[in-house]
Amino acid sequence: MAQNFKAYHVEKTEDGVSAGIQTMNTEQLLTGDVLINVHYSSLNYKDALSATAQPGVTKEYPHTPGVDAAGVVVESQDSRFNAGDEVIVTSYDLGMNTWGGFGQMIRVPADWVVTKPAGLSLKESMMLGTAGLTAAMCIDSLVQQGLSPEDGPILVTGSTGGVGSAAVAILAHLGFSVTASTGKASATDMLKSIGATEVIDRNTLSEEDKRPMSKTLWAGAVDTVGGTTLDNIIKTLKHCASVACCGLVAGPKLNLTVFPFILRGVNLLGADSQNMPMARRQRLWDTLGADWKVDLSSINQEITLDGLSDVLASILKGGMQGHVVVNLKDS
Numbered sequence: 001m002a003q004n005f006k007a008y009h010v011e012k013t014e015d016g017v018s019a020g021i022q023t024m025n026t027e028q029l030l031t032g033d034v035l036i037n038v039h040y041s042s043l044n045y046k047d048a049l050s051a052t053a054q055p056g057v058t059k060e061y062p063h064t065p066g067v068d069a070a071g072v073v074v075e076s077q078d079s080r081f082n083a084g085d086e087v088i089v090t091s092y093d094l095g096m097n098t099w100g101g102f103g104q105m106i107r108v109p110a111d112w113v114v115t116k117p118a119g120l121s122l123k124e125s126m127m128l129g130t131a132g133l134t135a136a137m138c139i140d141s142l143v144q145q146g147l148s149p150e151d152g153p154i155l156v157t158g159s160t161g162g163v164g165s166a167a168v169a170i171l172a173h174l175g176f177s178v179t180a181s182t183g184k185a186s187a188t189d190m191l192k193s194i195g196a197t198e199v200i201d202r203n204t205l206s207e208e209d210k211r212p213m214s215k216t217l218w219a220g221a222v223d224t225v226g227g228t229t230l231d232n233i234i235k236t237l238k239h240c241a242s243v244a245c246c247g248l249v250a251g252p253k254l255n256l257t258v259f260p261f262i263l264r265g266v267n268l269l270g271a272d273s274q275n276m277p278m279a280r281r282q283r284l285w286d287t288l289g290a291d292w293k294v295d296l297s298s299i300n301q302e303i304t305l306d307g308l309s310d311v312l313a314s315i316l317k318g319g320m321q322g323h324v325v326v327n328l329k330d331s
Contacts, residue, residue, distance in 0.1 A: 002027045003074075006331055007103030008308050010051050011062040017053045021305050021331075024064075026105050030098055033078040033110035036087060038071040039122045041101030042129030043324035044162065048312045050095060059097055066101030066326070067094055068129040070122040078110035086116040088285060090130045091274040102308065104328045114282055119289030126325050127296045128288055131162025134273040136284045136292065138163075138222045138244035139170055141269040145242045149175040151219035153198070155233065157181040157205065158224035159191055160321045163246060167222040169194040169294040179218075181205055181229075187321055194299060205229045206250065212257040213264070218243075227251030234260050234268065242267035299323060305331040 002025050009022040026035065049057045050065040058065070073085040081087065092112045094100045099107075116125055128136075147154075154171055158164040159180035171178045172195020180196035181204075182188075188199045206229050217236040221243040223229065227250030233243050234256060245268060260266045276284075299322030303311060311324055 003105065005104035006305060006328075007064045007099070008051070008066075008305050009062055009064050009103075010053065012053055019051055019309065024103060024105075026107070029105065029107040032107040034076045034081055034087075034113050035074040035105065035107050036069065036071045036089065036113075037074050038069045038101055038104050038106055039327075039329040040070045040126040041066045041326040041328060042068045042126040042131070042162075043308075043311060043315060043326060044068065044130055045315060047095060047100075047102070048315045051308075051312050052316065057096065063097075064099040064103040065095045066103065067091055067096065068126060069094065069101030069106055070116065070125045071106075074105070076110065080110055081113060086122055088114040088116050088125050090114075090133055091276070102305065102326065102328075104331070111278065114278075114285050117286045117289030119293055120285075123325065123327075125285075127300045127323060128166060129162070129323065130273055131323060132166040132288065132296070133276075133281070133284060134163045134246050134271055135166035135170060135222065136288055137271045137273055137276065137280075138167060138246055138269070139174075139292075140284060140287075141244045141271065142220045142222070142242055145267060145269070147220045147242065149177070151241070152238065153177045153179050153218060155179050155181060155218045155221040155223075156196075157202065157221070157229055157233070158247060158249070159196065159199075160184050160187045161224060162323045163224045164222070165191075165194060165299050165322050166294075166296065168196050169296060170292050171222075172196065173292065173294045184321065190299060190321065194294075194296075202229070205232050207232075208255075209235060211235070212259040216264075223247065225250045227253070228255070231255055234266060237264065237266040240265045240267075242269050244269040244271050246271040246273075296323065300325050302327055304328075
């Protein structure tokens with residue numbers, strides 16, 4: 001039976017882009033196996049790009065952004081899910097070309113749906129969202145390479161963002177000594193409150209170093225920045241250490257020799273949470289609800305659909321710290 005719901009809907013007009021809350025109907029949703037009543041979503045940079053119709057993100061408008069959603073199954077054509085199940089959907093095509101989590105209803109393929117771990121509430125799962133899942137993926141990759149707290153300090157770049165702040169908190173929770181890199185001096189207290197041992201200015205990593213290798217500093221790193229910063233991280237990794245890379249805000253290119261890889265045996269590990277295989281995705285969510293569970297409430301801001309426009313503008317200007325949860329249940 002068709003249902004009305006609220007959504008933050010974006011349209012292209014002759015004058016540009018128009019966005020705001022509209023009443024939609026479930027008959028307008030694309031076909032899919034599972035209909036979900038979304039209680040919470042979260043805000044990602046990709047959502048801001050979609051909401052402002054930036055090229056290369058969303059192909060067709062009108063559109064509802066939101067790459068993250070957590071809610072309750074309303075109906076399912078797949079036997080893996082039943083009405084009343086609490087579930088999570090992140091990435092894949094959600095919020096890209098499939099109407100996403102900034103709407104109170106979504107309809108998606110069953111293969112996109114994760115069973116919410118018992119250790120997380122729906123709201124807590126969106127305090128993590130794609131950003132937290134990406135951080136977990138990076139840390140999981142480092143741990144699989146043998147990284148342990150005894151190896152030395154771990155660097156996290158872009159540490160005030162969603163991925164970076166989650167990575168700092170999880171690594172500290174696991175007993176690592178975390179050095180957080182940021183361009184926001186005012187964030188020092190916040191970063192230390194979630195576990196950073198040391199906070200450094202990002203400029204110490206962003207200046208070009210023409211030497212093929214530099215003094216070893218890091219037992220591992222989570223890099224959300226890319227560009228020259230990633231160059232410098234690779235040059236300063238300890239022997240057989242790894243950096244997990246998931247961002248390119250400073251640029252997509254590397255300017256390196258092979259010396260760090262050959263003479264120090266370092267590893268560059270990529271992280272793509274959008275198309276992560278479901279088995280690993282479910283395992284990481286379960287881990288985030290158990291051994292890796294951290295309290296991120298102090299760095300999460302909660303808004304309703306009414307507050308989205310202002311926050312989307314802020315994230316595009318680089319003014320966000322921490323993470324934003326969108327409460328659709330009370331919108």
